[in-house]
Amino acid sequence: MHEFSGGVKKPYQNIIEVSASDPHRGGLRPLTFVRQVLAACLYPQLINSDKLPVDVRQRAQRLLGACAGGSVGSYTATAGIAEIVQSVSDFITRRDGGIPSHPENIYISPGSHWNIFTILVNSKSSPRSGVLTPVPGYSNAVMSLTGVGAVNVPYYLDKEQGWELKVEELHRALESAKGNCKPVALYIINPGNPTGQVQSRKSIQEVIRFVSEKRLFLLVDEVYQECVSGEKSDFVSYKKVLFEMGHPYSDTVELASFHSVSNGFFGECGLRGGYVELVNVDPTVMKYIYKLFSKDSCAPVLGQVALDLMTNPPQPEDPSYPLYHLIQKMKATLLCNLKRFMEVLNSLPGFHCPPFEGGTFAFPRLHLPPKAVHKAKEVGMQPDTFYCMRLLEEAGVFTSPGCDFHLKDGSHHIGVCIMISEEVMEELLRRLACFHIQFMKDFS
């Protein structure tokens, strides 16, 4: 939230920004353990002070030992600090129930977006390469993609079925690219953003068979893997499903999986730390990817340290365990926010908020009165942009309009990050409800 400063008097004192997934901006607090270790790495005098728990001090000491010259101010290896790459690899192996992860297939980078963008765009370098991307999806990835001349081939998630990914639709999208570009990769977000769907094992298997048949590189954005809020669904990684499917899939399908410290309960967007794990990637492409990564000298060391803490958290016997496991409280906050958001939105005329399974976004549908649609056209705006603009101006709530995601059926939506503090959520709902009722009255 930013303090509001301007000449005109507004009925609110600050702006609530929920257009992107940025938990601290939304009033959530960082994890104390994480911040203590980072502070001690930066200012090693803290390691000798008894103000910090012993496991914090030990961890900082150990991580500094892995830094050249014992300082987070030194450059690291291209793929990241070897000890931290190992932590990431162990984390993946544990997550996937023992399916091995090899450190040499992991690259640490400044956030997952950097990774996604770099690999998306460069994985095959022939001109007019195409990438299948979800609608609605993470619009920055699409922007990055088209910004460098690759062709974005949209596939549409099924709104009527909780934004499910349908393989028939992937076939249709692939067909649609004919004569326009050569699709080389499929980009998937699971759990979805902004849609919140979580793919079942069966759905993942279907996608894997599809990319195997069509020889597409599979790029899976799994940054919301910890954020599964639905009761029916569990997160299963693409890598796990791929390996369980066995030959020929498990040893041929080229897969890149992304994760980062920005998303989920960690919420450290500003540190810029993420990783990609590459599976079955051709050795010449691996070499090329190594070169791509070498172009940026190294990922921010403190982002790397945060990645170590995320993938190798305190254990029950450690003094910081109870504090770290406030992460459970965040999970409860997310569920509680979700429940409250649905309750309130579904009680407002014109809003429909279907249940969802994961991620940190809500993406309710908005049925706008014809007069509002008309007025929006008059001022040259998409109807949901018009709604979001008014919501920002009149109530100081900054959301993202559905049209930014290029839905094809003209339905209207707003995207709201719900990974925020409960207080901010209550204030948001209060303002949104007030504004909405007045808006609907004005345009009835």
Next chain:
Amino acid sequence: MHEFSGGVKKPYQNIIEVSASDPHRGGLRPLTFVRQVLAACLYPQLINSDKLPVDVRQRAQRLLGACAGGSVGSYTATAGIAEIVQSVSDFITRRDGGIPSHPENIYISPGSHWNIFTILVNSKSSPRSGVLTPVPGYSNAVMSLTGVGAVNVPYYLDKEQGWELKVEELHRALESAKGNCKPVALYIINPGNPTGQVQSRKSIQEVIRFVSEKRLFLLVDEVYQECVSGEKSDFVSYKKVLFEMGHPYSDTVELASFHSVSNGFFGECGLRGGYVELVNVDPTVMKYIYKLFSKDSCAPVLGQVALDLMTNPPQPEDPSYPLYHLIQKMKATLLCNLKRFMEVLNSLPGFHCPPFEGGTFAFPRLHLPPKAVHKAKEVGMQPDTFYCMRLLEEAGVFTSPGCDFHLKDGSHHIGVCIMISEEVMEELLRRLACFHIQFMKDFS
């Protein structure tokens, strides 16, 4: 320095790595003031403790106030936190004696390399664009450039004249590109790396006239601007000279100037913070550059904070002033290292280390005995690579061979970062001298 671990017993316990500019790796200590502010930003409880000086606490408080949600864990605006961009802009204005710098022309990014690479490669996007780059120069920039298909057009610094940049040579290089590519930009490093030359005002004026006539975009890497160690020379920025030249230069020559927290006395390579200032850049190109920067969500917030501290350091009345001004001691260390290095190298047979004016590298020339050159050929190596390999294996000193810089005349050199602690320098010189005398004996 890394602890050495291996099966074979070696006469040294650790490796001294001086192949790149990485001060903390070389045993230099970070600035306490910087680390205290960063730690307090990460762990705001420290702001309330009386363990830290009051100006540290105030600065951390103020910077956190500029972060969304009061956390360094939130994303920032694309160009960086507005308050920090302002600090950078004020710093440039002061540096250039009042010539105005406009915040809207400044972008903060993850290190200067990211900036250089992004703008180098994309400033004009037609295929087979060429960029004139110095030899010897910063090889990562050249690698990045050719890695994405741009053509590297080398220009050679004048070895016999202290690696001076000669405009005749720029003309020759430009001619040489004919029929091969369309040169669009000139990349300059001043003070030089690894050459240490510092351009005079007159030399800068000549370069500006040249790019103006040839309509080249001027990219100046000024990351070593604080590191001027020669007695005759002072750093003058390209921007200052450009503005003092007046019309038509001051309002037409397109200039990008780079700086970062990695280099010079700050030495915070691992934080990844740098900036570029753009001057006279066409509004449509500015728009395009904005899009390029938007692709990466934002620069690491702690790198941004470090940039604030570098550009807006404690003032004489602040409690941290004396401690911060240990930076003066670093300057003395650099001068002392330089003196010692030259003394020792020039006393060794076969080495010639000319005086140099700036930067953090020494680049002595090495006259190798014919037998060593012959042996190198036998094992399929460049002679200076052969020397550097042996130096690493036998004495644990990791330097960069001159051939990595693609000198055209077949002369041999080694590149050594001298921005290291005095103790490490003494150990390095001891090992290098021992090794060298034996090497020369072996191949005499």
